[in-house]
Amino acid sequence: MEGVTSLWYRRVHRRWFGGVARYYTPFLSPTQDHVFPKRELREIAPAGNEGVPLVPQLLTRRGSDFLWAANALADMGYEEVNLNLGCPSGTVTAKGKGAGFLAHPVELEAFLEEIFARCPIAVSIKTRLGIAEPEEFWPILELYNRFPVKELIIHPRVQRDQYKNRPRREVFAAAAARSRAPVCYNGDLYTTAAVEKFWGSYPGVDRVMLGRGLVGDPALARKLAGGPPASREELEGFLTEVYEGYTRGFGSRHSAMLRMKELWCYLICLFRDGERHGKAIRKAKNPEEYEARAAAVFRELELLEDLVPDW
Ligand SMILES: Cc1cc2nc3c(=O)[nH]c(=O)nc-3n(C[C@H](O)[C@H](O)[C@H](O)COP(=O)(O)O)c2cc1C
Known part of the structure; x- marks a missing residue:
């Protein structure tokens, strides 16, 4: 989570609590300069992340910048990169990035064609449903289905929800049934009871991403794996x-x-x-x-x- 967690957090979390299959970096924003700023380099440098299963996340609308960063990540030994199509913040979406990219389907299609043709490592996607209405997701999902997306992480809110309203689980369920890529659910899972209820309701989905729930309760993933709560x-x-x-x-x-x-x-x-x-x-x-x-x-x-x- 941008501004909340970082490599020091991940390293210490893994040692004290664990239970997490994969950590994701907060989004990195590759620019046309094609150099990682010192802060981002520190975030992804393999030496600082030893022993932590990590997927770097990129936020950009330019295929050439994404590919430059993905190649650099491949050189560092990463096997997967995640594309952020979910960030709802006004400063990001105003530039047509994050969830804002979902408002530009023609450009998004060209971008996906370019990156999936040339990316040297697997690409997973983190997405919202659209900008204003959940129905916007159907053509977007059809677009995703045309590419070999390694995993589709769906946060079933629209950009205008920001973090308000409830995740639209019914839309998520329909999307999971129609997605070619394996689907991961994300949104408002804060307790083991909530996650277990989720598993019970959506038996076909076998993975969830935890955000605020894991930050608020660092033992949440460990508890889900049968371990004790935090002392x-x-x-x-x-x-x-x-x-x-x-x-x-x-x-x-x-x-x-x-x-x-x-x-x-x-x-x-x-x-x-x-x-x-x-x-x-x-x-x-x-x-x-x-x-x-x-x-x-x-x-x-x-x-x-x-x-x-x-x-
Ligand atoms: C302060 C803050 C920073 C976030 N930064 C990122 C980010 O860098 N990349 C990302 O994919 N999601 C980011 N998110 C979104 C979370 O990953 C997650 O999708 C969202 O909080 C909903 O899931 P949750 O209810 O489990 O927290 C951020 C959320 C918050 C509140």
Whole structure:
């Protein structure tokens, strides 16, 4: 998740909790310069991601830039690249990228033809249903079906939903039945009960992608694999290592604190009545304040077994 997780998070998560088959990078935006900025290079450099099964994700509308990046990723040893056709943010969609690309079917078709003809590694796609109405998805799915998409990850909202409304599961189910590529479901799965209910309702679908649910409850995937919920000590140790990783990685405790605040927006929902503490963390003005307020959460609040999201 862009601005929330990164390589330090993935590395530490894998060690403390695991249960995840594949991690995805936040989107990388290849430009016409055909160089990865230092920040993106760090995100994907194999040395920093050792032992972490990782799929890099690209966000672009230019075939030549996608292919340049995919070739560079292939040279680093990656075997799959994911195309982001789901990001709903206004700054991204205004440029016709992410979910915004779904509004330009002719250009999207040319783009897919170009990349699938020449990409040296497998391509998977993360997609929304369309811009305004879920019915927009049918011609889009027909288009995807023309290419050897390795996996189609569907977040069944439209761009205008942003993160509001509920994922349109009925449209997802119909799409799963019509997709040539194996389908992965994504959206609003925050607890083991929710995921198990999902499996029960859609027995033909054998994979899900977890976003906010995994950030809010780092043990969610482990629990789904039959493991225990996060203990207080584990969560504290995990967060300390993530914070240290970010501090070293960014070379700044202040920048690390900003990242940790993003994580806490989700994590606080794993504690009973965490609202006031969550607000205090958000308002922390410096790392010392942040550290004291994060410690207070562990000292004063009850840790829950399952998330109770307020987002
Ligand atoms: C802050 C934030 C950053 C995100 N960044 C990305 C991203 O870089 N790439 C991506 O495919 N999805 C991104 N997403 C979307 C999530 O991957 C996911 O599709 C969405 O949150 C719905 O799934 P969830 O309910 O499991 O969180 C982001 C979501 C949020 C809230």
